[in-house]
Amino acid sequence: MDPQQLGFTPQRPVGWLAPLLLLNTGLRTLLAILFGAYLDKRELQNALSGESFEQPGTDGELWLDYVADLGDGFNATYSVAYLLAQPGLEAGGRMLPRGQVLLMGGDQVYPVASGDRYENRTKGPYRAALPEPPADGPRPTLFALPGNHDWYDGLTAFLRLFARRKDGHIGGWRTQQRRSYFAVRLPANWWLFAIDEQFGAYIDDPQLLYFEKAAAALGPDDRVILATPSPTWVKAANKPEAYDSVDYFIRTILAPTGAQVRVLVSGDLHHYARYTGADRELITCGGGGAYLLGTHQLPDSLTVPPKETLTRSASPSREYQIASRYPSAADSRRMSWGVFRRVPARNAGFATMLGIIHTLTMLAMAGAASQGGIFQRLFSIPLVFMLVVILAGTVLFAQPPSANQNKHARHWIIGLVHGFAHIALAVGGTWVWLRLPFHDWTWPAPLILAAILYGPVIAFLATQLLALYLMVASLFDVNVNELFAGQGIEDSKSFLRMHIASDGTLTIYPFGVDKVCRKWHADPDGAPHSPWLLPDEPLTAHLIEPAIVLNGPTGRAVPSKGDVATA
Known part of the structure; x- marks a missing residue:
């Protein structure tokens, strides 16, 4: 019918x-x-x-x-x-x-x-x-x-x-x-x-x-x-x-x-x-x-x-x-435990978003690494912007309650740890990218190759990191709903x-x-x-x-x- x-x-x-x-x-x-x-x-x-x-x-x-x-x-x-x-x-x-x-x-x-x-x-x-x-x-x-x-x-x-x-x-x-x-x-x-x-x-x-x-x-x-x-x-x-x-x-x-x-x-x-x-x-x-x-x-x-x-x-x-x-x-x-399997399989849009964020962060890190001087490397505008996006996003995802509620600090702490974990993944991805033979090709070739080669791989790794975060955070009664909502168990x-x-x-x-x-x-x-x-x-x-x-x-x-x- x-x-x-x-x-x-x-x-x-x-x-x-x-x-x-x-x-x-x-x-x-x-x-x-x-x-x-x-x-x-x-x-x-x-x-x-x-x-x-x-x-x-x-x-x-x-x-x-x-x-x-x-x-x-x-x-x-x-x-x-x-x-x-x-x-x-x-x-x-x-x-x-x-x-x-x-x-x-x-x-x-x-x-x-x-x-x-x-x-x-x-x-x-x-x-x-x-x-x-x-x-x-x-x-x-x-x-x-x-x-x-x-x-x-x-x-x-x-x-x-x-x-x-x-x-x-x-x-x-x-x-x-x-x-x-x-x-x-x-x-x-x-x-x-x-x-x-x-x-x-x-x-x-x-x-x-x-x-x-x-x-x-x-x-x-x-x-x-x-x-x-x-x-x-x-x-x-x-x-x-x-x-x-x-x-x-x-x-x-x-x-x-x-x-x-x-x-x-x-x-x-x-x-x-x-x-x-x-x-x-x-x-x-x-x-x-x-x-x-x-x-x-x-x-x-x-x-x-x-x-x-x-x-x-x-x-x-x-x-x-x-x-x-x-x-x-x-x-x-x-x-x-099905979060590791179901989150990537049932949330293609979310995985794509993570892949885009990580790819842009990697390119910003790679660009900062090519600049001279410690100050320029640490404070390039694209890199700072991406780091702020990652940390703000993970803290908001942890849904911190108001300061007058019990156990509110754990949401901030776990959210920040989640953010720094993604930054660490981005650092590792950048280290690998800089050792590939085509990372310094003429622009926009690096961007195209990053979207084709780097993006899908890092998207999968980022969703696995998210799944690991949800498992750990749930032990502290944080993001328990998201642990199961992301799986969509019918x-x-x-x-x-x-x-x-x-x-x-x-x-x-x-x-x-x-x-x-x-x-x-x-x-x-x-x-x-x-x-x-x-x-x-x-x-x-x-x-x-x-x-x-x-x-x-x-x-x-x-x-x-x-x-x-x-x-």
């Missing part, structure tokens, strides 16, 4: 180290930080409908699916969408039906939000997975919470796609929300609250008023699933203030009602991880389609809120232990399927997809609600860990493991 028949164009995975993308994303991030208050549409949403929603389910029960960090490459995004759209997934000898509600937990599109990107990377694949409402039941409902990538255009495209109540739908899923945040009453005294923290800055006053009104219906017998754009409970380990907004929301909006927040769920980090404590489960599930992020750097325990928080009125700190992660820490470490995806029973028991089934499908064929004769594209190769999901069962206000139990789930 060609793109015209599909109605969208399947996209390749985003090349996160592409030079223009790095520049574009960096500029958009800077603009969002500088002018975020002017672009913030949450204040304007106060004029829109502010009612909460109710999803009664069937016979007092409800199935709810959760997916986050989708809208990247087609194969990974559609693999997860295809599994979510199936009538059921089998696990442990039991058929788990498709969710009556689908919650998208953030970053519905990459790299930056726009109408075309949502159409080709998100809406198109999900419409292809479930083109029409199922014939054997009610149309499932879709809610979406924005992440930072959804915010890069000020939330314009997000609201146009997900906040159209009248006849709003994405394939077989209908949309109901009118704002970027929402409250949903679920069966058996359960509630879903989803808050929008624009880039983690704060929760705006109209949003707080909306949730105060919704929380008026809560009481001590109610339990809450709280969805957030980012797992700030994890990020607070290095940045204590990261959890302040979530803690403020819990203690000022939810805690006074007596309701218990039993589950915190988020995407943003592209893996699955669950921390468990006496009062609640903290779940990260960002495996909807974006590149895999490793898990071996995750701390074994968390103190939430962190004791270092500057908020004096913060909730009492509690300890949470990691209960499960996917991929496993051992698999994550093994995958990290496999090891994850999503949640939750079940609320009529007696109030919440069961969470975390599914993992070890290998996404990369070959599809059209099914033009299928039923109206059946997927347009079917997998040519096996596509299966399995339970990452035993299902998590929450009984009553505080009780928790974990049953035995399930088997592989098949669509």
Whole structure:
């Protein structure tokens, strides 16, 4: 089935180290930080409908699916969408039906939000997975919470796609929300609250008023699933203030009602991880389609809120232990070594940029070496310029935080060491170049030969040096994201399927997809609600860990493991 028949164009995975993308994303991030208050549409949403929603389910029960960090490459995004759209997934000898509600937990599109990107990377694949409402039941409902990538255009495209109540739908899923945040009453005294923290800055006053009104219906017998754009409970380990907004929301909006927040769920980090404590489960599930992020750097325990928080009125700190992660820490470490192979293979543009920078630096060094006198050699304008470019680039790549944050010095130190390593490579390359018989030929012959002979070789060596840097830097918790973003691993995806029973028991089934499908064929004769594209190769999901069962206000139990789930 060609793109015209599909109605969208399947996209390749985003090349996160592409030079223009790095520049574009960096500029958009800077603009969002500088002018975020002017672009913030949450204040304007106060004029829109502010009612909460109710999803009664069937016979007092409800199935709810959760997916986050989708809208990247087609194969990974559609693999997860295809599994979510199936009538059921089998696990442990039991058929788990498709969710009556689908919650998208953030970053519905990459790299930056726009109408075309949502159409080709998100809406198109999900419409292809479930083109029409199922014939054997009610149309499932879709809610979406924005992440930072959804915010890069000020939330314009997000609201146009997900906040159209009248006849709003994405394939077989209908949309109901009118704002970027929402409250949903679920069966058996359960509630879903989803808050929008624009880039983690704060929760705006109209949003707080909306949730105060919704929380008026809560009481001590109610339990809450709280969805957030980012797992700030994890990020607070290095940045204590990261959890302040979530803690403020819990203690000022939810805690006074007596309701218990039993589950915190988020995407943003592209893996699955669950921390468990006496009062609640903290779940990260960002495996909807974006590149895999490793898990071996995750701390074994968390103190939430962190004791270092500057908020004096913060909730009492509690300890949470990691209960499960996917991929496993051992698999994550093994995958990290693929950086030496995948970075050069998947980032041709970045390798070319490194080759150009190193070639120009070598020519500047060679030119300085041919000049007379130490002063002229060390301070030739082209050479100084290239050295500044290298050092500034490597320090910025290390992403040093502000000076008032913990462990900020290591970013500067590691960035400078990385820069001097590239300078040392350039010195070695220059030494070799000056011993070649044609280095002093008449200009522009040296430039042409350098581009043809020297450039490709030094580009490969420079990417290997970058890969080595990423491996070493990750040991100090620096550039861990880039270590995996540069590899663009599409496999090891994850999503949640939750079940609320009529007696109030919440069961969470975390599914993992070890290998996404990369070959599809059209099914033009299928039923109206059946997927347009079917997998040519096996596509299966399995339970990452035993299902998590929450009984009553505080009780928790974990049953035995399930088997592989098949669509």
